[in-house]
Amino acid sequence: MKSCSHKRKIKSIAALAACCLFVSAGTGVFPSFAHTPDESRFLNGTWEKDDHGWWFANKGNPAYFTSTWAEYQGYSYYFGADGYLVTGWNYINNHWYRFNPEKGSHEGAMMTGWIFDPDYNGWFYTNPSGILVTGWNKIGGEWYYFNPDSDGTMGLMAVNQVIDGYYVNSDGKMNEPWTVTCIGAFEIIKRDWNQTA
Template identity: 55%
Template sequence: MKNISRRGLMLHGAAAAVSLFLFIAIVPFNSFAHTKDESIYLSGAWIKDEVGWRFFNQWNSAYPAGKWAEYQSHSYYFMDNGYMATSWRFINDNWYYFNPNQGKEEGAMVTGWVYDSDLCGWFYTNQIGIMVTGWHKIDGFWYYFNPKSNGLLGLMAVNQFVDGSYVDANGRMNEVR
């Protein structure tokens, strides 16, 4: 019996050491979170490791996966592997953009204008976070966003004619539509 106890202590000690090594940050919080299916109360901690952020729910000892959550007026999405989404993600047949920058709003779904430094261009997500395509009137101006899945889906057109209308360097159509 003594030998089994020692092994148990050794395993627990090893697990604690691995946990200490892997977890860079643990931020506890309690919050109501709304998923697409239900409203749940989360109590636990945000955990960051070398892959990204996850939320450990103390009530069921699990990470939410494939779920939306609302926290402090921001929408977050937890991917199937339990990690919080960042950058562009294709979810339920729509593209969403999640803040990739470290800080208070890391992982928060973005609504409105999104600048892509790799493509040196602008995208727009509507009030529920979905990337728009085609013609859209935003703040009184018409803009055109690429509707083709050619690697530039949703990119705002600039300095060109689209459907017989010219869009300027700011992406605004120069005629009344």
């Protein structure tokens, strides 16, 4: 009885060692798409880049990944309808997302938080899920206003203007201790609550 139990232990240890070896070899050779619903789809293929951008070539399968999300080393990516990783602003499932347009190791990675876009010379903000925010949002204890209109500048942070009766400064922060009084059609006077008239 004792030798039978000993043999089972040895077989169990050998099986465990083989599994560990297989797993470590697999993670060393193939990229990890841990959050992808079916990561096995990335095991038989290679990343390719051409003049248009990055795409994934499946070995033995001529189909490209299209219109789907992928996670790689903690970053989220999206394959467009043409099979290429998207960059810049993209509208996906009724939401706007920003993907890193810069060349390099994180090209195409979904961006979150504060984003300066030189094309608009202004700031945008995307939530932790990468979705562009609009309207009033409290971020880091401060209120900011982001354009909610689909006018080509949706999500652009408002600066130096009055929104809903509140003044937002050059940093986009709502100045709560200020009141705004309009004189005539265009002239605006800002007065601190603590000032005397």
